[in-house]
Each structure stands twice: as structure tokens, then as C-alpha cells.
Amino acid sequence: MTSRQRCLSMVTLNPRLIELEYAVRGPLPIRSLEIQKELKEGAKKPFTEVIRANVGDCHAMGQVPLTFLRQVLALVTYPAFLESPEFPDDAKERARAILNSCQGGSVGSYTDSSGLEIVREQIAKYIEARDGVPADWQNVIVSGGASDAIRKVLRLFMCDVDGKKSGVMVPIPQYPLYSASLTEFGLSQINYYLDESKNWSLEITELKRAVDEAKKVCKPRAIVVINPGNPTGQVLSRQNIEEIIKFAYEENLYILADEVYQDNVYAEGCKFYSFKKVLTELGEPYNTVELASFMSCSKGYMGECGFRAGYAEVINMCPEVKAMYLKGNSAMLCSSVIGQACLYTITNPPQKGEPSYESFQKEKSAVLESLKLRAKMAADTFNSMEAITCNATQGAMYAFPQLHLPPKAIEAAKKQGKEPDVFYAFELLENTGICVVPGSGFGQETGTHHFRTTILLQTEKFKTMLEKFAEFHTKFIKTYS
Amino acid sequence: MTSRQRCLSMVTLNPRLIELEYAVRGPLPIRSLEIQKELKEGAKKPFTEVIRANVGDCHAMGQVPLTFLRQVLALVTYPAFLESPEFPDDAKERARAILNSCQGGSVGSYTDSSGLEIVREQIAKYIEARDGVPADWQNVIVSGGASDAIRKVLRLFMCDVDGKKSGVMVPIPQYPLYSASLTEFGLSQINYYLDESKNWSLEITELKRAVDEAKKVCKPRAIVVINPGNPTGQVLSRQNIEEIIKFAYEENLYILADEVYQDNVYAEGCKFYSFKKVLTELGEPYNTVELASFMSCSKGYMGECGFRAGYAEVINMCPEVKAMYLKGNSAMLCSSVIGQACLYTITNPPQKGEPSYESFQKEKSAVLESLKLRAKMAADTFNSMEAITCNATQGAMYAFPQLHLPPKAIEAAKKQGKEPDVFYAFELLENTGICVVPGSGFGQETGTHHFRTTILLQTEKFKTMLEKFAEFHTKFIKTYS
Structure with missing residues (x-):
């Protein structure tokens, strides 16, 4: 395939696909996957695991699936279990209705x-x-x-x-x-x-x-x-x-x-x-x-x-x-x-009086309470750091702090041909294994720099992640001050 | 919303969506769903059920899911069952690998x-x-x-x-x-x-x-x-x-x-x-x-x-x-x-020596054998009818017979503003409940008329469907000859 032009080349490809960007799965997450592989292959890093705080991916971060929901889905997949005493009646009722x-x-x-x-x-x-x-x-x-x-x-x-x-x-x-x-x-x-x-x-x-x-x-x-x-x-x-x-x-x-x-x-x-x-x-x-x-x-x-x-x-x-x-x-x-x-x-969860009601409510509140706790923890921790300000996470699953980067850091980024927030996020990834999405992937006012992190890691691990982050951040700011 | 123009009107809508056609789910299937509802509500028709021979939808036509496949899917959905003796080891092995x-x-x-x-x-x-x-x-x-x-x-x-x-x-x-x-x-x-x-x-x-x-x-x-x-x-x-x-x-x-x-x-x-x-x-x-x-x-x-x-x-x-x-x-x-x-x-079915091998092979061959039987049955039956010719179904899941429609039928279609094959398919649907897709939905040489039927209905029912079809067809040709 040397002498002839490919049918589908960069010149004849849909130009909008070339233009299109999707930062949540952009270069940083791609690099994070590479690092994950390097670790598996025994590479020595200043950390032992990659923390993928870039995607709102709850189960990946340790959230446990709702039992009732999965029971219904297992039943519709394998209806022989409609006869099994191991499944509660309310799950069977939902499964029968669907089937x-x-x-x-x-x-x-x-x-x-x-x-x-x-x-x-x-x-x-x-x-x-x-x-x-x-x-x-x-x-x-x-x-x-x-x-x-x-x-x-x-x-x-x-x-x-x-x-x-x-x-x-x-x-x-x-x-x-x-x-x-x-x-x-x-x-x-x-x-x-x-x-x-x-x-x-x-x-x-x-x-x-x-x-x-x-x-x-x-x-x-x-x-x-x-x-x-x-x-x-x-x-x-x-x-x-x-x-x-x-x-x-x-x-x-x-x-x-x-x-x-x-x-x-x-x-x-x-x-x-x-x-x-x-x-x-x-x-x-x-x-x-x-x-x-x-x-x-x-x-x-x-x-x-x-x-x-x-x-x-x-x-x-x-x-x-x-x-x-x-x-x-x-x-x-x-x-x-x-x-x-x-x-x-x-949209049709167990109702009061149904066998799965209590356990469903318990699982649901546990998830939401734990998210609430981490929402506050994130903003509080970021705001306690030098050169970071962070609005409260009133809802959703993310914190989006602003980085007040020293001019030297911005220069260093320029030298690498990177946006300052991208530079920061790459440094964070390579030093701690924490993968976040730079603010430029979402858009931000010119001259400001942010990143998005999920608050999905389970609470103890999230605490550790924030500590690792703080340690990196302090060093980073010191280096470029 | 009377005085002002809607934001999204037929004039400002993506024109390609207006132009686009998808016959497999076009006016005939839509009408077939209406008929299904009418039957449920007690409407009197010359038939008691709609036969949706328009879509290559195997399970809808009575094909039974493969046990092994569904076992693996149930296990990954509800991993608690990885401990259950009711599932064979090879299904568990696949499920564990996925999880x-x-x-x-x-x-x-x-x-x-x-x-x-x-x-x-x-x-x-x-x-x-x-x-x-x-x-x-x-x-x-x-x-x-x-x-x-x-x-x-x-x-x-x-x-x-x-x-x-x-x-x-x-x-x-x-x-x-x-x-x-x-x-x-x-x-x-x-x-x-x-x-x-x-x-x-x-x-x-x-x-x-x-x-x-x-x-x-x-x-x-x-x-x-x-x-x-x-x-x-x-x-x-x-x-x-x-x-x-x-x-x-x-x-x-x-x-x-x-x-x-x-x-x-x-x-x-x-x-x-x-x-x-x-x-x-x-x-x-x-x-x-x-x-x-x-x-x-x-x-x-x-x-x-x-x-x-x-x-x-x-x-x-x-x-x-x-x-x-x-x-x-x-x-x-x-x-x-x-x-x-x-x-x-x-792509990773039970291998010889694994517990589900025999039953998997049996289920698989049963489906393929039964399709093979109906592939031949379809072409043979259509070819036995007046004013229809049908190539052999060597593969896939359809027969695509040609209708040699009398000029009067073509005229009748024109009067209704319909393509002749669409006219035929609507008549078929309203008289027998059988829903097929007219050839014009797939494209055909000008002046020829076809329809596509699946061969998916289970064999006894498929036989009955072909009989009902033959009866309708004979009448139709007679009416317009």
C-alpha cells in the first residue's frame, strides 16, 4: 500500500470527526490505561494503582449494584429462575411484567x-x-x-x-x-x-x-x-x-x-x-x-x-x-x-409492604448518603489547599476546582505545547496515578484553569486520594513558585 | 401555540430525516401493531393474530434462547449465583472471565x-x-x-x-x-x-x-x-x-x-x-x-x-x-x-469435554436444522403458486418472492396511490394478519414486484402461515384477473 492512496485517508475522511473532541476519553485517560498496563507489567512508579476519577463510572469506583434491580434483570435474562425460591416475589412480579x-x-x-x-x-x-x-x-x-x-x-x-x-x-x-x-x-x-x-x-x-x-x-x-x-x-x-x-x-x-x-x-x-x-x-x-x-x-x-x-x-x-x-x-x-x-x-421500585422494600431503601440511601459526604469532603479539602478554590458540589457527581497556577507553571506548560491545565493533569497522573479531566475539555473562561474529578471513589479510598492529591499539589505549587 | 411558529417545524427540521425511509418498520408494521391492538380490544377480523414476518426477530417468532448463553448472562448480571450448584462450571468460567x-x-x-x-x-x-x-x-x-x-x-x-x-x-x-x-x-x-x-x-x-x-x-x-x-x-x-x-x-x-x-x-x-x-x-x-x-x-x-x-x-x-x-x-x-x-x-462456546457441550450443540443444531427446513419449504411453497416465482433461500432468514401481478391489480393500486407491492402487502395484512415488507422497501427492478418474508416462524406455524398466504394469494389473483 505504498504507491497508491488509501481510499480512506486523512484527506478524504469526514472532517468533522477530525475536528471533534471528547476530553472525558481523551489523551489523559488513554495515557492512564497505558500506565495501568505498565504497572501490570511490573513498571516501578511512585504509586501502585491508577485511580480513574475522570469518568462518572460508579461501579468502577466500588459502588455496589442494587440487589433488587439485578434480581429483576437476572430473572428476565434467565426466566427459569421465576420458579426459584431464592428470588423475592416483588422482583418476580416485575420480571413477569417485562417478559x-x-x-x-x-x-x-x-x-x-x-x-x-x-x-x-x-x-x-x-x-x-x-x-x-x-x-x-x-x-x-x-x-x-x-x-x-x-x-x-x-x-x-x-x-x-x-x-x-x-x-x-x-x-x-x-x-x-x-x-x-x-x-x-x-x-x-x-x-x-x-x-x-x-x-x-x-x-x-x-x-x-x-x-x-x-x-x-x-x-x-x-x-x-x-x-x-x-x-x-x-x-x-x-x-x-x-x-x-x-x-x-x-x-x-x-x-x-x-x-x-x-x-x-x-x-x-x-x-x-x-x-x-x-x-x-x-x-x-x-x-x-x-x-x-x-x-x-x-x-x-x-x-x-x-x-x-x-x-x-x-x-x-x-x-x-x-x-x-x-x-x-x-x-x-x-x-x-x-x-x-x-x-x-x-421507575417501579419496591413499595412499602413488598418484600424488598426495606433492603432497597437501605441500599439506595447508603449510596446517596455516601455521595453527599464525599461531595462536602471534596470541596472542603480542595478549599483548604493553597492556590485552589472550589465551589460546593450541590449535586451531580463531580467537583470542578479552579487552579490558580503560578506563572512559571504556565510557562512550563507552554514549553511542552500543552494547555496549563492539561500540563497539570498529566503531572498529577504521572506522579500519583490519579486521572482527572482538565477544565479545557469542558470549556472555561480564558485565563482560568480547572479540572474535574468525580467523587465516586468509596469514602476511605477517596480520603486517601485527596491526601495524595494534596501532597502532589503542594509540591507542584512549590516547584513552580 | 397557534400564533407563533414552533421552533422545530417541518420547515426547520433536518430535511434528511424527512427524506429517509426504513421500510422494515414503515407503514405496514405500524398498521400491523394497530391491528394487534384492535384484536385485543375485541375487533372482529378474518384472523385471530398478527404474524410479524417483517422483521428478522427470531425469539419473537418462537425461537428459544440458548441455555448456556443465558446462563452466562444471568451470572454476570447477578454474580451471587457463581456459588450456586444450579449453574454448570463452564458457564461460571465464562462469567468469571468477563467480570x-x-x-x-x-x-x-x-x-x-x-x-x-x-x-x-x-x-x-x-x-x-x-x-x-x-x-x-x-x-x-x-x-x-x-x-x-x-x-x-x-x-x-x-x-x-x-x-x-x-x-x-x-x-x-x-x-x-x-x-x-x-x-x-x-x-x-x-x-x-x-x-x-x-x-x-x-x-x-x-x-x-x-x-x-x-x-x-x-x-x-x-x-x-x-x-x-x-x-x-x-x-x-x-x-x-x-x-x-x-x-x-x-x-x-x-x-x-x-x-x-x-x-x-x-x-x-x-x-x-x-x-x-x-x-x-x-x-x-x-x-x-x-x-x-x-x-x-x-x-x-x-x-x-x-x-x-x-x-x-x-x-x-x-x-x-x-x-x-x-x-x-x-x-x-x-x-x-x-x-x-x-x-x-x-465466540467462546462450550468445548468438547465441558459440561454444557452436548446440550449447546443440540440446541444450536436444532435451530439451524429447523431454519434449513423452512428455507426450502418457503421457496417450494411459493413456487407452487400461480403468479409467484421465488429463488432458493440459500442462506440468511428470508424469502424474497416475485409477484407477477395482473394489470388490474396494478391499476387498483394506482387508484389508492400505492405501489403495487405495497397494495398487495396491505391486502395481505388486512385479510390474513400476515405482515411482510413490500419489495419497494428494499429496491427492485422497475416493473417488478416482490415482498420479503422471514422464515422464522416455528415450523408448524410457518406451514399454517404459508397455507393462509396461499389462500389469500389465490383469491387476490382471481379477483384481479
């Missing part, structure tokens, strides 16, 4: 592209109970994780309007699925900045600034809000959500509400309000705003990332558009049926 | 975007054993079903070359995932016609005709070959594959080999040869042709559609391009880990 709604009684058959009706109905009931406002199961579209659901909504906007590219507003810092998908889909990214000095608050004046500026170059059509925030961990107040909905109404924007961390709210006085609830309760004319809200089995207290299950609830969508949206989804047949069973079970 | 390679020992954690290393290695071993030529696990990219894998390769070609749109050659008739994805990705579809009069053979002269014509309007860059054929059921000979590879070499085309039916070969004298094997054994210079081969857990003898598991083996890809391909995949995190476990188990 009865599968074609041929097997989770090995395809489902409707939007998911099993029983799963969508159950999710709608869950949403109703959560919000106290009606939910229509036909607005619930099951998918292979929230990422999949988000992309399927984003791709609807691939259309020039008034001779301009469509634009989507995203918070900065943002979860890089958004920037990566917008790049891939050829949509304009409109950045609005969260205010770090006010605990990453979302200011309407900033939304106005961003949208007005964007109008010069594109047609703003949608706004992404991540609540609780990823990577920033803030929880929006009800009043703030009302303002955002009114803003979206005035600007005729579609709202994409990324609400996958809705169960992860820790701070006193904070409470999760869904956009759907607030929008509905605002009444006319704001209850006509078009909205897609996203949820997942990967986060919350279940943390079942590997099952790839999520959904979108889609409100006020034009019926003809909805038909096209569903048609587009159908070419991919359906999402994992075990994932759908996971959604069904999570 | 050991999962982060945190849980299938609830994310994996590498390309899949668990142990799964990719096992698949590579399977490919080596199948082909007798080496396979590198790093060329195996696990995905959420073959459809997902195919789309991830197709999107690489979204790039104008020499000022022309990139074009992809697809067989006519084709599986509509291809046409749907090409439409969505804005790629040109270059049709090459299979020769129905020669049992759907793939003629190189036709490939040449198609590519030459296409060059006037686009840049041909890739060719899709489906072997065994879907919907057409032919199995390519080794010599034919050699010719196709040589053609691809001469035209510098990337080959996408859809080989998901590799286990489904029934006809005497037919044998499955992978493109990878033939390409490798052809030697220089043909072994440099760029190739992606696709496989799935949904077909074969396992039929586990609901688990959404497949892979691509990618050969001769430029390393820089491969890095971009993997980066693009990484934004979706990973495919279902249970799906990956399914792939691992299927």
Missing part, C-alpha cells in the same frame, strides 16, 4: 423503536409522581443511554434557517458530549458562561448576551441546560428555571434539559425541579415551549452505566416532526431490552 | 469505547478459527449491534472528494439500513442490481456499469456487499468474492461486508467465505484493500436481537484514520456490557 410484554416472551426479541410500551408507561408514571403534573407515555422515548437520546434530538436541528446555520446554546463549562455532537452534526455552538463567582450560577443577562452575539453568525434554535450541573455541580433554583423558560419562550428556543443527575442533590436547601414541572406550572404561554428532558440509569443511586439505558421525555413537539423523529430512530431498531428492563425497575 | 475484566468487577461499569479487551480478543480468536488466517483483536470494534457498527463506518465517508459527493455502492435489493443511513449522512447511493434470473447473483459487469455511471455524478468510494444476502438469501461463491475484491482494488473502493448471516447457510454446495479470508489469501496487491466486516448476535442460531451486540473487524485502515474513527466512537462511551458478554460467550 409478558416482550414479543415471544423473550428479552432477546426487538421492541418498538421507542421502547416497550410497559416501560414507557412506567416511566410516565414515575415522571408524574416526581412532578405532580401529567405525563403522556407516548412522549417518552427510550434510548441506549442519555447520550444516545440527546444526539437523536440534536440531529433534528441539522437544517439551515434563514440562510444561517442552526445554533445551540451550551453552558461553559459543559459536558463534552454536547460540543462533540454539535461539531459532528455541523451545528453552531453558542457558549454561555456560568458564573463561577456565584457558585456557577446561570444568569439570564449572560444568556441574552450570548444569544444576541450569536445571532450575527447563526440562527439560535435551542438551549442546553444541565441540572444538576456537569462538571460544575450546581443545582438550579425553581426561580432560575422559570427565568430560563421565559427566556427560551421569548427567543423561541427549544430546551434540552439534561437532568440525568436528578437524584444526586446533596446541599442543604437545594431541591431538584424538572423543567417539565416548572414549564407546566408556569401556564400560558410558557407551557408551550418545546422541551426534551433526558434521564439515565447510569447516574443517580443506581449507577448502571454498562446497561446503556436512558430516555427522553419530549413535550410540545409538532406531531409531524415527532413522526419524523420516530422514523429516524426506527432504522436503529431498538435499544437494549435489558436496559429497558433496568429503566422499568428503577 | 474479572470489568472495572470494579461489575457489568454496570463502562468499558473502553471499542469494548472489553477480553471480548475483542475472544472475537479475534473466533475469526481466526473461522478463517484460518490471523486476526488482530485491536481491529475488532464492538458495537451496539451490527447496524450501529455499519453506521459508524459509513459516517467516515462524509466528505466531498474531488468536488463531488462521496458515493457508496449498495446491492438492489438491499437492506434499508443502508439507504436510510446514506440519506441521513448525505452520501450518494449507487445502486448495483443483483440478477434475479441467476438466483440473485452478483455480476461484475453490473458493478462496472454501476460505478462508471455513478462517476458522472459522484465519487464512488465504498461498496456494500451483503453475504448471505438480505433480503435475497443468496450465498456468494469464493470465486465471486475474489472478483468483487479485485473490482474494489481496481476502483479503489472500501468494502463493507455485511456478514451477519454467516451461520445461516442452508443450501447444498453453498459455504460461507468471509471477505477477510478471501482477501488475505488472495495476497498482493489485493490484500491491501480496505475492509470492514460486520457481525451480530442477533442472527445466526442465537437470535439475541434484544441484547444489541455486534462488531466490526476493520482491516487495512490508515492508522491516523483509525484514531479518528475510535475518537468519534468514544463520545458515545461504550456499547451494552451485557451485549459484550453475549458476544464473548457466542
Whole structure:
């Protein structure tokens, strides 16, 4: 293959894939895997294990799966156990309901592209109970994780309007699925900045600034809000959500509400309000705003990332558009049926009086209490260090501290051709085995430097990780002061 | 929402989604679901159940899951059962291997975007054993079903070359995932016609005709070959594959080999040869042709559609391009880990001497034997009818008979504004409950009319279905003669 050009070369490859970036799985995590291998092969390092604090991957960090959930999933996978006395009746009841709604009684058959009706109905009931406002199961579209659901909504906007590219507003810092998908889909990214000095608050004046500026170059059509925030961990107040909905109404924007961390709210006085609830309760004319809200089995207290299950609830969508949206989804047949069973079970947990109620509640609270503890621990510890400030993790699973790097460190980074935060994160990785994601992967105000760490490591280990981090950080700051 | 335009309307929606068609889940299957509901609600029909012969959905049609496979999947889902005497040791061994390679020992954690290393290695071993030529696990990219894998390769070609749109050659008739994805990705579809009069053979002269014509309007860059054929059921000979590879070499085309039916070969004298094997054994210079081969857990003898598991083996890809391909995949995190476990188990079945060997072999042969029987039964029955001709189903899971419709039937269809084959299929559905896919959903030579039916219904029921079909068909032809 020397004399002739390959059919697929860097010159003839989809240029958007070249442009696209996804830092959560970027060069740092790739290097961390290499280091893991080097350690296995006996390499000598100043540490004995890699700590992958870069991904919101709960079970990988030692969180134990929920017994009831896994019982239901094992039963639908291997229905012979429906006769076994080892499984509680409530798990069997859930499993039977799922199997009865599968074609041929097997989770090995395809489902409707939007998911099993029983799963969508159950999710709608869950949403109703959560919000106290009606939910229509036909607005619930099951998918292979929230990422999949988000992309399927984003791709609807691939259309020039008034001779301009469509634009989507995203918070900065943002979860890089958004920037990566917008790049891939050829949509304009409109950045609005969260205010770090006010605990990453979302200011309407900033939304106005961003949208007005964007109008010069594109047609703003949608706004992404991540609540609780990823990577920033803030929880929006009800009043703030009302303002955002009114803003979206005035600007005729579609709202994409990324609400996958809705169960992860820790701070006193904070409470999760869904956009759907607030929008509905605002009444006319704001209850006509078009909205897609996203949820997942990967986060919350279940943390079942590997099952790839999520959904979108889609409100006020034009019926003809909805038909096209569903048609587009159908070419991919359906999402994992075990994932759908996971959604069904999570939205239909054991009730008071059922045999698994107590143990389920106990396991659930243990996970959430432990996350709450670590959320506070993270911010407190980072704030106790020199040259670091960190907002409170009110919700979600991350801390996103700011590094106040000395000029010498910034110079050293430049010499290596790296962003200062990337330089810092690589040093951290090579010296401690701790893998975090540099702030530049999420976006940050120019001249500021951050990193995102998960708070998922189990508590004793998390303490040790923070100690190792502090030790490294002190040395690093000293070296470059 | 009366006075103002919705943000997302048919005018501002991604036009490619409007254009896109996917007949396997089109208007006929949608109507079939309605009928199913009507029957449930007590509606009187000339039949009592809907037979969904439109989708290659094995378990939905009564195929029983493989015990060993489901045991492994239940064990990885609920590892407490690793201690249970009810599971055989070989299933436990597979389950332990999978769990050991999962982060945190849980299938609830994310994996590498390309899949668990142990799964990719096992698949590579399977490919080596199948082909007798080496396979590198790093060329195996696990995905959420073959459809997902195919789309991830197709999107690489979204790039104008020499000022022309990139074009992809697809067989006519084709599986509509291809046409749907090409439409969505804005790629040109270059049709090459299979020769129905020669049992759907793939003629190189036709490939040449198609590519030459296409060059006037686009840049041909890739060719899709489906072997065994879907919907057409032919199995390519080794010599034919050699010719196709040589053609691809001469035209510098990337080959996408859809080989998901590799286990489904029934006809005497037919044998499955992978493109990878033939390409490798052809030697220089043909072994440099760029190739992606696709496989799935949904077909074969396992039929586990609901688990959404497949892979691509990618050969001769430029390393820089491969890095971009993997980066693009990484934004979706990973495919279902249970799906990956399914792939691992299927490519690592019980060996002679292991406790599950006999029963596994028995279950596997029973499925394949029964498919073989029905493959012959379908073609024989259709050929015994007036105004139908049907090529042999050498492989895959479908029959694709040609309807020789009387002119009056064609007129009646026109009056309803329907394609004649769509008209026929709707009549069939409304009168018998049998849901098939009209040939126009796959593409067919102008003036010819076909339909695709699966051969998946269990044998006794399949017989009854064919009888009901014959009865309807006779009446239909009589009515319009």
C-alpha cells in the first residue's frame, strides 16, 4: 500500500470527526490505561494503582449494584429462575411484567423503536409522581443511554434557517458530549458562561448576551441546560428555571434539559425541579415551549452505566416532526431490552409492604448518603489547599476546582505545547496515578484553569486520594513558585 | 401555540430525516401493531393474530434462547449465583472471565469505547478459527449491534472528494439500513442490481456499469456487499468474492461486508467465505484493500436481537484514520456490557469435554436444522403458486418472492396511490394478519414486484402461515384477473 492512496485517508475522511473532541476519553485517560498496563507489567512508579476519577463510572469506583434491580434483570435474562425460591416475589412480579410484554416472551426479541410500551408507561408514571403534573407515555422515548437520546434530538436541528446555520446554546463549562455532537452534526455552538463567582450560577443577562452575539453568525434554535450541573455541580433554583423558560419562550428556543443527575442533590436547601414541572406550572404561554428532558440509569443511586439505558421525555413537539423523529430512530431498531428492563425497575421500585422494600431503601440511601459526604469532603479539602478554590458540589457527581497556577507553571506548560491545565493533569497522573479531566475539555473562561474529578471513589479510598492529591499539589505549587 | 411558529417545524427540521425511509418498520408494521391492538380490544377480523414476518426477530417468532448463553448472562448480571450448584462450571468460567475484566468487577461499569479487551480478543480468536488466517483483536470494534457498527463506518465517508459527493455502492435489493443511513449522512447511493434470473447473483459487469455511471455524478468510494444476502438469501461463491475484491482494488473502493448471516447457510454446495479470508489469501496487491466486516448476535442460531451486540473487524485502515474513527466512537462511551458478554460467550462456546457441550450443540443444531427446513419449504411453497416465482433461500432468514401481478391489480393500486407491492402487502395484512415488507422497501427492478418474508416462524406455524398466504394469494389473483 505504498504507491497508491488509501481510499480512506486523512484527506478524504469526514472532517468533522477530525475536528471533534471528547476530553472525558481523551489523551489523559488513554495515557492512564497505558500506565495501568505498565504497572501490570511490573513498571516501578511512585504509586501502585491508577485511580480513574475522570469518568462518572460508579461501579468502577466500588459502588455496589442494587440487589433488587439485578434480581429483576437476572430473572428476565434467565426466566427459569421465576420458579426459584431464592428470588423475592416483588422482583418476580416485575420480571413477569417485562417478559409478558416482550414479543415471544423473550428479552432477546426487538421492541418498538421507542421502547416497550410497559416501560414507557412506567416511566410516565414515575415522571408524574416526581412532578405532580401529567405525563403522556407516548412522549417518552427510550434510548441506549442519555447520550444516545440527546444526539437523536440534536440531529433534528441539522437544517439551515434563514440562510444561517442552526445554533445551540451550551453552558461553559459543559459536558463534552454536547460540543462533540454539535461539531459532528455541523451545528453552531453558542457558549454561555456560568458564573463561577456565584457558585456557577446561570444568569439570564449572560444568556441574552450570548444569544444576541450569536445571532450575527447563526440562527439560535435551542438551549442546553444541565441540572444538576456537569462538571460544575450546581443545582438550579425553581426561580432560575422559570427565568430560563421565559427566556427560551421569548427567543423561541427549544430546551434540552439534561437532568440525568436528578437524584444526586446533596446541599442543604437545594431541591431538584424538572423543567417539565416548572414549564407546566408556569401556564400560558410558557407551557408551550418545546422541551426534551433526558434521564439515565447510569447516574443517580443506581449507577448502571454498562446497561446503556436512558430516555427522553419530549413535550410540545409538532406531531409531524415527532413522526419524523420516530422514523429516524426506527432504522436503529431498538435499544437494549435489558436496559429497558433496568429503566422499568428503577421507575417501579419496591413499595412499602413488598418484600424488598426495606433492603432497597437501605441500599439506595447508603449510596446517596455516601455521595453527599464525599461531595462536602471534596470541596472542603480542595478549599483548604493553597492556590485552589472550589465551589460546593450541590449535586451531580463531580467537583470542578479552579487552579490558580503560578506563572512559571504556565510557562512550563507552554514549553511542552500543552494547555496549563492539561500540563497539570498529566503531572498529577504521572506522579500519583490519579486521572482527572482538565477544565479545557469542558470549556472555561480564558485565563482560568480547572479540572474535574468525580467523587465516586468509596469514602476511605477517596480520603486517601485527596491526601495524595494534596501532597502532589503542594509540591507542584512549590516547584513552580 | 397557534400564533407563533414552533421552533422545530417541518420547515426547520433536518430535511434528511424527512427524506429517509426504513421500510422494515414503515407503514405496514405500524398498521400491523394497530391491528394487534384492535384484536385485543375485541375487533372482529378474518384472523385471530398478527404474524410479524417483517422483521428478522427470531425469539419473537418462537425461537428459544440458548441455555448456556443465558446462563452466562444471568451470572454476570447477578454474580451471587457463581456459588450456586444450579449453574454448570463452564458457564461460571465464562462469567468469571468477563467480570474479572470489568472495572470494579461489575457489568454496570463502562468499558473502553471499542469494548472489553477480553471480548475483542475472544472475537479475534473466533475469526481466526473461522478463517484460518490471523486476526488482530485491536481491529475488532464492538458495537451496539451490527447496524450501529455499519453506521459508524459509513459516517467516515462524509466528505466531498474531488468536488463531488462521496458515493457508496449498495446491492438492489438491499437492506434499508443502508439507504436510510446514506440519506441521513448525505452520501450518494449507487445502486448495483443483483440478477434475479441467476438466483440473485452478483455480476461484475453490473458493478462496472454501476460505478462508471455513478462517476458522472459522484465519487464512488465504498461498496456494500451483503453475504448471505438480505433480503435475497443468496450465498456468494469464493470465486465471486475474489472478483468483487479485485473490482474494489481496481476502483479503489472500501468494502463493507455485511456478514451477519454467516451461520445461516442452508443450501447444498453453498459455504460461507468471509471477505477477510478471501482477501488475505488472495495476497498482493489485493490484500491491501480496505475492509470492514460486520457481525451480530442477533442472527445466526442465537437470535439475541434484544441484547444489541455486534462488531466490526476493520482491516487495512490508515492508522491516523483509525484514531479518528475510535475518537468519534468514544463520545458515545461504550456499547451494552451485557451485549459484550453475549458476544464473548457466542465466540467462546462450550468445548468438547465441558459440561454444557452436548446440550449447546443440540440446541444450536436444532435451530439451524429447523431454519434449513423452512428455507426450502418457503421457496417450494411459493413456487407452487400461480403468479409467484421465488429463488432458493440459500442462506440468511428470508424469502424474497416475485409477484407477477395482473394489470388490474396494478391499476387498483394506482387508484389508492400505492405501489403495487405495497397494495398487495396491505391486502395481505388486512385479510390474513400476515405482515411482510413490500419489495419497494428494499429496491427492485422497475416493473417488478416482490415482498420479503422471514422464515422464522416455528415450523408448524410457518406451514399454517404459508397455507393462509396461499389462500389469500389465490383469491387476490382471481379477483384481479
